Amino acid sequence: MSKGSVELIGVSKRYDESLAVKEINLKIPGGSYCCLLGPSGCGKSTTLRMIAGHEAASDGDILLNNRNVTDLPPRERGTALMFQNYALFPHLNSLDNVAFSLKISGVSKEERHSRARKMLDLVNMERFAEAFPEQMSGGQQQRVALARALINEPEVILLDEPLSALDPFLRARMRTELKRIQQKLGITFIHVTHSQEEAFALSDQVVVMNHGHIEQVDTPVGIFTRPRTAFVASFIGGHNIISGKQQNNQFSPDKAVTIELPQSLHSDALQERTVSLRCDRIRIASQPFEGALKAVARIEEVEYLGSYIHLKCQVGEQLCLSVYQNDADFLSHPFAPGDSAYLGWQNDQLNPLQ
Amino acid sequence: MRFFSQYISYFQAAPLALIILLFLLFPVLTILVVSFWDYDSYRLIPDFITENYEFLLTSPVTYSAYLKTLFYAIATLVITLLIGFTVAYYIAFYIRNSFVQSLLFIACTVPFLTSNIIRMISWIPLLGRNGLVNSALLETHIIDEPIEWLLYSDFSVILAFVHLYTLFVVVPVFNSMMRIDRNLVEAAIDSGASAMQTITHVILPLCKSGLAIGSIFVMTLVMGDFITVTMMSGGLSASVGVLIRNEISLLQYPAAAANAIVLLGTVLIMLSVMFRFINIKKEL
Numbered sequence: 001m002s003k004g005s006v007e008l009i010g011v012s013k014r015y016d017e018s019l020a021v022k023e024i025n026l027k028i029p030g031g032s033y034c035c036l037l038g039p040s041g042c043g044k045s046t047t048l049r050m051i052a053g054h055e056a057a058s059d060g061d062i063l064l065n066n067r068n069v070t071d072l073p074p075r076e077r078g079t080a081l082m083f084q085n086y087a088l089f090p091h092l093n094s095l096d097n098v099a100f101s102l103k104i105s106g107v108s109k110e111e112r113h114s115r116a117r118k119m120l121d122l123v124n125m126e127r128f129a130e131a132f133p134e135q136m137s138g139g140q141q142q143r144v145a146l147a148r149a150l151i152n153e154p155e156v157i158l159l160d161e162p163l164s165a166l167d168p169f170l171r172a173r174m175r176t177e178l179k180r181i182q183q184k185l186g187i188t189f190i191h192v193t194h195s196q197e198e199a200f201a202l203s204d205q206v207v208v209m210n211h212g213h214i215e216q217v218d219t220p221v222g223i224f225t226r227p228r229t230a231f232v233a234s235f236i237g238g239h240n241i242i243s244g245k246q247q248n249n250q251f252s253p254d255k256a257v258t259i260e261l262p263q264s265l266h267s268d269a270l271q272e273r274t275v276s277l278r279c280d281r282i283r284i285a286s287q288p289f290e291g292a293l294k295a296v297a298r299i300e301e302v303e304y305l306g307s308y309i310h311l312k313c314q315v316g317e318q319l320c321l322s323v324y325q326n327d328a329d330f331l332s333h334p335f336a337p338g339d340s341a342y343l344g345w346q347n348d349q350l351n352p353l354q
Numbered sequence: 355m356r357f358f359s360q361y362i363s364y365f366q367a368a369p370l371a372l373i374i375l376l377f378l379l380f381p382v383l384t385i386l387v388v389s390f391w392d393y394d395s396y397r398l399i400p401d402f403i404t405e406n407y408e409f410l411l412t413s414p415v416t417y418s419a420y421l422k423t424l425f426y427a428i429a430t431l432v433i434t435l436l437i438g439f440t441v442a443y444y445i446a447f448y449i450r451n452s453f454v455q456s457l458l459f460i461a462c463t464v465p466f467l468t469s470n471i472i473r474m475i476s477w478i479p480l481l482g483r484n485g486l487v488n489s490a491l492l493e494t495h496i497i498d499e500p501i502e503w504l505l506y507s508d509f510s511v512i513l514a515f516v517h518l519y520t521l522f523v524v525v526p527v528f529n530s531m532m533r534i535d536r537n538l539v540e541a542a543i544d545s546g547a548s549a550m551q552t553i554t555h556v557i558l559p560l561c562k563s564g565l566a567i568g569s570i571f572v573m574t575l576v577m578g579d580f581i582t583v584t585m586m587s588g589g590l591s592a593s594v595g596v597l598i599r600n601e602i603s604l605l606q607y608p609a610a611a612a613n614a615i616v617l618l619g620t621v622l623i624m625l626s627v628m629f630r631f632i633n634i635k636k637e638l
Contacts (some may be wrong), residue, residue: 054540075546087537091559101545104555148545 003065004030004078004155004188006051011060013046013212020046022212023060028205030065030155033182033189035199038209039235044192045160047209051190052081052158064156075101079156080149085165086141088133088148094120095129098147119147122181139170146181156188163198175201196236200224208232225278230353233276240282240321241353246273251350254316257295262347274353280324281349284311284341286333292344297321299339311335313343382618389611398607406612415597416613420620423593425508426583427576430515434572435565437516438523442564443557446531447539462524465517474514474585481505481513506588514586515576522575523568530564531557566628573628577621 006028013021021043028034036044049055051062053074062070069077088097095116096103102112120126123143133141142162149157162178163171179202182189193199199206200220208215208223208231216228227233230241244253247270249261265273283289284297293315300320301312309330311323321343325335335341389406392399410416441462449455465473480486481504488500503509534557542552580595592600594617601610 052544054544074544081540081544083537083541085535085537087535087541089538089541089556100542100555101547104542104545104547104551148541152545 005063005065006156006188006190007063007066008047008051009061009063011047011050011062012058013043013050013055014058020212021050024209024212024214026207026214026217028188028190030188031186032204033179033191033202034205034207035203036190036192036207036209037194037196037199037235038215039194042209043212044207044209048158048160048190048192049081051156052079053077054081077156078154079158080152080154081158082145082149082160082162084161086133086138086145088141088145090133093130093132094125094136094144094147097133097144098151100148101152116147116151119151120144122150122184123147123177138166139174142166142174143177146178150181150185154187156190157182159189159191161192161194163193164195171198178202208235210235226351227276228354230274230276233351233353238279238324239276240279241274241276242319242321243272243274246271251275254295254319256316257293257319259293259350260347261350265350265352275350276353277321277345277350279310279322280308280326281345282321282323283344284313284323284325284335285344286335286339286341288342289344291346292342297341297343299335299337299341302335302337311341313341315343385611385614388608389615391608391611393606393608396605406608407616410609410612410616415592416594419592419594419597422591423577423595426511426515426593427573429508429512430519430576431569431572433512433516434520434523435569437520438527438568439561439565441520442524442528442531442561443553446528446534447557459528462521466521470518471581471585473517474582477510477514477517477586478505481510506586506590508587508591511583511586511591514582515572515579518582519572519575522571523565526567526571527561527564530561534560570625570628573624574621577617577624 006026008024008026010023010025011021012019012023024043024047036047038044046055050057053069053072057070060070061068064077064079074081088094089100092100095113098119099107099112099116102115107115117126117129120129123146125140125143125147128136128140128144131140133144136144142165146157146162159178163174166174175198178189178191189202191199191202200223203220205217206220206223207217210231216223216232218226218228223232224236224238227236227239233239233241242251242253242259244251246252246261246265246267248268249263249266251259251261251273253259261273261275265275267273283292285292295315297313297315299311300314301310303310303312306327308324308326311325313321313323315321323343388398390402390404392401392403392405445455445458445462449458478485482488483500483502483505485505487504488497491497492500538556538560539552542556547555578595580593580599583591583593583596584599594613598610598613598617601607601613
């Protein structure tokens with residue numbers, strides 16, 4: 001296993017009565033980019049802070065390179081934390097901010113400054129060595145904070161919502177930058193975010209969390225094509241979640257609607273079933289076509305979103321499906337609210353949820 | 355109407371300007387003028403003489419009083435800064451609960467509900483020759499005879515000053531500390547700093563201005579004090595304030611005025627040195 005692997009074994013965090021993190025188990029391979037994704041309050045930041053050593057785990061073990069670091073102080077773990085608001089020291093310029101930990105450990109001024117300069121160079125901030133935090137923009141402060149995190153050659157960098165304070169344009173640029181630096185250094189990045197776009201763009205591994213436990217761990221492709229739970233499917237967006245009764249391979253979310261499930265989901269007994277279906281995998285047409293649902297759908301809402309169009313369709317009484325239609329199809333035959341339409345999909349697109 | 359809008363800002367500034375003029379500049383100017391007057395034992399004689407200053411600046415009494423006052427000021431400053439910083443640090447960083455935090459902060463101010471004089475006098479039964487401290491020490495046979503320097507000494511003067519003025523350091527330092535982003539402390543710990551290194555490298559530099567403001571309070575209060583020195587030294591030491599008071603009680607107003615002007619100048623010079631170290635505007 002390469003350097004910088006992180007493993008959480010049955011880790012919990014309890015605050016008074018409430019459990020912020022519930023016995024999570026997670027393996028992050030060394031040198032990978034891992035995103036902890038979830039809504040606010042899901043325990044992702046707490047998990048990160050426990051790995052960093054700023055929060056003591058109430059239960060369980062944290063391994064770094066197969067070494068138990070659960071009770072070690074932050075600096076002895078070989079991790080470095082980058083804070084959401086950057087937490088640069090306002091009384092120090094960029095160079096001294098980056099060199100801070102070297103100063104603490106008693107490295108001579110010349111050496112620490114030359115090493116700090118190299119780090120500033122890595123994040124393209126060498127021109128701002130003398131600038132104080134208040135003289136720099138958010139993006140610039142971010143780079144300096146990254147350089148400060150990198151100076152001790154940590155094996156794991158922990159980033160707490162690093163991009164959320166930036167404007168969208170800068171966010172995209174810093175995202176690329178983070179990935180570039182991670183690949184250049186080959187160290188483990190663990191990145192907490194609530195933006196699935198960020199997580200998908202950066203990660204080798206996405207960990208979706210909710211209410212203090214892990215919902216799913218997979219690659220971005222795995223998460224998007226095969227969400228494991230209804231929470232994951234709704235959190236990442238772009239999915240319809242359909243619940244109903246199933247017998248054999250006939251699935252009926254509504255009295256008037258029967259959907260044929262793929263053979264792999266066959267069940268003899270009558271049971272409840274929930275599946276997800278990607279919005280962009282639904283074919284929509286004004287005329288019936290081969291494999292279309294028998295029931296006619298009524299268009300409720302039309303939203304133009306640039307490269308695609310979001311159509312909200314009502315099928316029967318209870319089934320409401322969102323359909324993403326590409327703009328070329330839409331513009332050649334535009335739907336309007338109130339129109340009737342036929343919907344259809346390949347039945348292997350139906351993804352079972354737990 | 356145009357006239358009015360043109361000068362409206364002057365009207366807005368006028369009340370404050372009047373107050374400063376009336377209650378600050380006018381009295382100081384009066385003192386300045388009087389300091390050049392002549393006097394005999396029962397009246398003031400308007401004049402322009404420099405004798406008051408000549409006498410003041412050549413008298414060894416003045417120098418010993420200034421030395422004493424500076425000694426009190428610096429000793430008090432060092433001790434109040436140490437205690438004030440420690441107390442503020444404890445309240446700001448060790449107490450996590452903000453309710454307990456405000457409670458402790460208020461507790462710090464409780465002694466200030468009584469008057470200065472009462473608080474000073476209350477030391478006397480404690481520190482006197484037959485006071486609580488001495489009798490307790492005698493009872494427990496730690497000492498054989500009462501300690502003389504507990505009361506009516508430099509020790510008791512500085513003790514009283516520290517007691518009176520520590521809060522003036524706690525408040526601005528606590529204020530500075532509460533503005534320090536808690537993430538900075540974590541960032542320091544993340545960089546491997548020990549608790550002590552976090553204090554010296556992060557917290558201390560970031561409350562520099564709070565410490566400076568506290569120092570200004572303590573300095574000016576101690577430099578101008580006469581009552582504490584008189585009471586707690588039993589009239590045995592003389593600070594500049596005591597000197598001025600004595601001159602006033604002898605009706606030597608011009609001499610007292612000259613002394614006051616010199617003291618004012620000294621304190622202003624000390625303050626201007628302190629202001630060099632901080633950006634006071636940033637704190638307000």
